[in-house]
Amino acid sequence: MELPSELRYTKDHEWVSIEGNHAKVGITDYAQDALGDIVFVQLPTLDGSVSAGESFAEVESTKSVSDIYAPVPGRVIEINSELVDSPELLNTSPYERGWICVLEMSDPAAAGELLTADSYLGLIS
Amino acid sequence: MKRFEENAGGVAKSSPLVGRSAEPTIFELSSPGRSASSFRTTGITPINPEENLPKGLLRDEPLELPEVSERDLVGHYTRLASRQYSVDLGAYPLGSCTMKYNPKFADYVASMSGLSDVHPYSPAALTQGWLELIADAEEYLCEVTGMAAATFQPAAGAAGELTGLLIIGAYQRQVGSKARKIIIPDSAHGTNPASVTLGGFEVVTVPSDSRGLVDTAELAKVLDSDIAGMMMTNPNTLGLFEIEIAEIAAMVHEVGGLMYYDGANLNAVLGVSRPGDMGFDIVHSNLHKTFATPHGGGGPGSGPVAVTERLAPFLPGPRPRRVTGTDGCDTLEWFVPECSIGRVHSNHGNTVVVARALAYMLYNGSDGMRRVSDIAVLNANWLRKAISSSYEVPFGNLCMHEFVASAASIRKKTGAKALDIAKSLLGEGFHAPTVYFPLVVEEALMLEPTETESPQTLQALADALLKIASIAENEGSAPLQMQPTSTPVRRLDEAGAARHPILSYRPESS
Numbered sequence: 120m121e122l123p124s125e126l127r128y129t130k131d132h133e134w135v136s137i138e139g140n141h142a143k144v145g146i147t148d149y150a151q152d153a154l155g156d157i158v159f160v161q162l163p164t165l166d167g168s169v170s171a172g173e174s175f176a177e178v179e180s181t182k183s184v185s186d187i188y189a190p191v192p193g194r195v196i197e198i199n200s201e202l203v204d205s206p207e208l209l210n211t212s213p214y215e216r217g218w219i220c221v222l223e224m225s226d227p228a229a230a231g232e233l234l235t236a237d238s239y240l241g242l243i244s
Numbered sequence: 245m246k247r248f249e250e251n252a253g254g255v256a257k258s259s260p261l262v263g264r265s266a267e268p269t270i271f272e273l274s275s276p277g278r279s280a281s282s283f284r285t286t287g288i289t290p291i292n293p294e295e296n297l298p299k300g301l302l303r304d305e306p307l308e309l310p311e312v313s314e315r316d317l318v319g320h321y322t323r324l325a326s327r328q329y330s331v332d333l334g335a336y337p338l339g340s341c342t343m344k345y346n347p348k349f350a351d352y353v354a355s356m357s358g359l360s361d362v363h364p365y366s367p368a369a370l371t372q373g374w375l376e377l378i379a380d381a382e383e384y385l386c387e388v389t390g391m392a393a394a395t396f397q398p399a400a401g402a403a404g405e406l407t408g409l410l411i412i413g414a415y416q417r418q419v420g421s422k423a424r425k426i427i428i429p430d431s432a433h434g435t436n437p438a439s440v441t442l443g444g445f446e447v448v449t450v451p452s453d454s455r456g457l458v459d460t461a462e463l464a465k466v467l468d469s470d471i472a473g474m475m476m477t478n479p480n481t482l483g484l485f486e487i488e489i490a491e492i493a494a495m496v497h498e499v500g501g502l503m504y505y506d507g508a509n510l511n512a513v514l515g516v517s518r519p520g521d522m523g524f525d526i527v528h529s530n531l532h533k534t535f536a537t538p539h540g541g542g543g544p545g546s547g548p549v550a551v552t553e554r555l556a557p558f559l560p561g562p563r564p565r566r567v568t569g570t571d572g573c574d575t576l577e578w579f580v581p582e583c584s585i586g587r588v589h590s591n592h593g594n595t596v597v598v599a600r601a602l603a604y605m606l607y608n609g610s611d612g613m614r615r616v617s618d619i620a621v622l623n624a625n626w627l628r629k630a631i632s633s634s635y636e637v638p639f640g641n642l643c644m645h646e647f648v649a650s651a652a653s654i655r656k657k658t659g660a661k662a663l664d665i666a667k668s669l670l671g672e673g674f675h676a677p678t679v680y681f682p683l684v685v686e687e688a689l690m691l692e693p694t695e696t697e698s699p700q701t702l703q704a705l706a707d708a709l710l711k712i713a714s715i716a717e718n719e720g721s722a723p724l725q726m727q728p729t730s731t732p733v734r735r736l737d738e739a740g741a742a743r744h745p746i747l748s749y750r751p752e753s754s
Contacts, residue, residue, distance in 0.1 A: 122559050155663075155680075156739030182680035205744060 121148045122240055123214055127233035129190045130242060140227050142191050146217045149243050154180040157209045160202040163220045171229055177221055193222035212226045225231045267323055270310045270588030271749050280314040327732035329675050335697050335705055336675040339646045339690025342511050342533035350600040360600050364591035368577050375564040375576035381602040390520020391550035395559045396598050397589040402435045404528030404547030409443030410585045411526060411558045412473045412502050421500055423472035429458050431682040433483045433508060445472060452684055458492060458638030467495060473502040479509050479644035481682040493523025510534045512621055512645035525552050534600035546597040556591040557583040619695035620645040623702060627693050630706035638685055646692035648685045654685050659721035662687040665712050667735055671728035672708035704721040721728035
């Protein structure tokens with residue numbers, strides 16, 4: 120199971136890559152493995168404002184439909200439209216081509232509450 | 245001599261007999277001008293629509309319909325049917341769906357001319373038999389569920405859910421409440437939150453506790469005046485009886501909410517306990533699950549909704565009722581309840597299904613219906629115990645009519661997933677269990693053998709499941725990932741079908 124140490128994580132199995140006040144969001148390798156073959160992604164609304172913990176996207180696999188929660192508060196400034204036609208990227212490349220969106224954080228301090236790779240690993244094992 | 249190409253019409257062959265070769269679609273069997281029926285000898289003169297209909301109603305292009313002979317038509321569907329697994333063919337332990345065998349006497353009843361050759365617009369005076377049939381079915385359904393009145397209009401369980409939610413909405417409006425939230429346990433059927441949303445309400449989820457039952461402490465936290473009701477299945481989707489149901493119902497009633505019983509698991513408590521006695525106000529039942537009518541696809545479905553006396557005025561109408569005439573004789577008439585939410589189906593619902601269900605109720609009688617549930621629960625517990633050496637059952641040591649096993653430890657040890665086990669069971673000649681539901685169990689395998697399977701069938705099913713687990717244990721996941729190998733088609737690309745669905749036939753040329 121891949122768990123890049125430079126990323127931050129949530130208990131809802133999202134990863135977050137922080138650059139300045141931008142936060143790129145996706146789902147973890149563990150999450151994609153548990154969900155199985157992902158067949159549809161409902162992307163967040165571009166330019167929409169979200170609060171932390173708010174359900175703002177959805178992934179559907181052959182097993183179930185799961186909400187994706189905003190890991191930090193902010194505004195959606197970029198979405199990965201490639202996922203519309205190729206939802207399988209979430210399975211094959213969860214940390215690279217399978218990113219879901221980029222948030223412009225309204226409160227960069229909120230990122231401090233995210234989990235490190237080690238504490239996320241503790242949560243899932 | 246002219247050669248006739250195979251793909252220009254049907255060919256009456258199936259080789260090998262049950263067929264590994266692809267069956268063409270009915271459109272691919274089409275040959276222009278061919279027909280399965282002829283009105284040549286009826287004396288009916290064909291009419292030309294162009295001479296008899298206003299121009300605006302005529303089609304611009306002819307409708308693309310398959311043109312096949314009766315022989316090719318029957319051959320096509322018989323070949324498809326022979327490759328299909330069905331309740332008539334063998335055990336179907338698809339948990340939560342209650343795939344019980346459909347007895348043939350009920351088919352006989354439903355096909356009686358006096359029932360099937362009646363037009364739904366016929367006046368009540370000429371269809372007293374039908375009104376009596378629906379009134380009797382209503383009486384028995386209310387007896388079984390502990391309710392006061394029922395509608396047979398909803399076309400299936402989910403339609404029943406929506407009907408029930410609309411009744412909750414109408415009731416809350418009548419009492420002057422603005423409550424818009426419905427509570428649903430996290431182990432609920434997926435239709436529950438969908439119906440709540442469609443009904444214009446908001447979903448509030450309550451978690452299950454370590455016993456797999458509704459956590460009453462968590463329930464208390466979400467209860468307030470904004471709660472319009474709570475939807476529950478009892479026994480729940482883990483096959484466990486909610487032992488605190490009376491307390492839960494009292495808590496929800498306390499804040500003004502109504503209790504909705506999803507009858508998906510009614511087969512477990514038939515003649516034993518009644519939703520009305522548990523504190524529920526509205527009950528839908530899926531006639532196919534409990535009263536052995538054909539399941540979806542073989543349907544049509546029927547999901548009657550029964551309610552308490554207080555809610556009866558909100559039911560959809562028309563419903564039948566008995567009236568005594570001036571001559572002292574009882575007759576039946578249609579009436580619309582005073583605060584009715586309106587129709588939820590044209591005419592009176594899928595009534596031949598109701599005829600089947602009534603036949604089943606009368607055939608079994610009240611003692612027989614209790615025995616149905618007794619055996620359903622016994623069979624599920626026998627199977628649970630028989631496979632317990634290889635499959636964990638995370639919640640509880642005693643189940644009702646179904647149980648949820650987990651392949652999580654098998655997956656950890658061998659890499660074989662619940663899906664591989666389910667596909668392997670197809671290869672052993674049984675239908676697969678429900679997989680990955682409910683979501684609260686990892687690698688879930690949900691098994692419901694129903695009351696109709698013999699001990700010998702249960703033994704064979706248990707042996708097949710144990711054999712599959714032992715293959716995984718000894719040879720790893722690879723042999724299971726290849727399964728099924730003995731079915732007309734092998735493993736289908738479910739993800740591919742969901743990602744790039746082809747939803748309708750289009751000729752290659754267009």
